[in-house]
Amino acid sequence: MKFLVTIDRDEDGIWVVECPSIPGCVSQGQTKTEALANIEEAIQLCLEVRAECGYPLTIETRQIEIAA
Numbered sequence: 102m103k104f105l106v107t108i109d110r111d112e113d114g115i116w117v118v119e120c121p122s123i124p125g126c127v128s129q130g131q132t133k134t135e136a137l138a139n140i141e142e143a144i145q146l147c148l149e150v151r152a153e154c155g156y157p158l159t160i161e162t163r164q165i166e167i168a169a
Contacts, residue, residue: 105120106140107119107121108137111129116130116131116136121162122161127140
């Protein structure tokens with residue numbers, strides 16, 4: 102499976118990565134590479150928990166265009 106993730110740095114310089122299609126699936130790392138590796142593990146674990154609880158594995162996300 103492929104997932105889109107968002108990547109940002111917080112005020113302390115920590116890389117924060119989130120998977121918007123899986124509610125609550127967030128991870129972080131000291132480097133961007135570490136954060137991306139950590140979100141892969143977080144996605145796996147979130148999918149397992151959601152399956153065990155009988156929740157849908159993901160929620161729908163869409164990209165929309167806003168005229169500026």
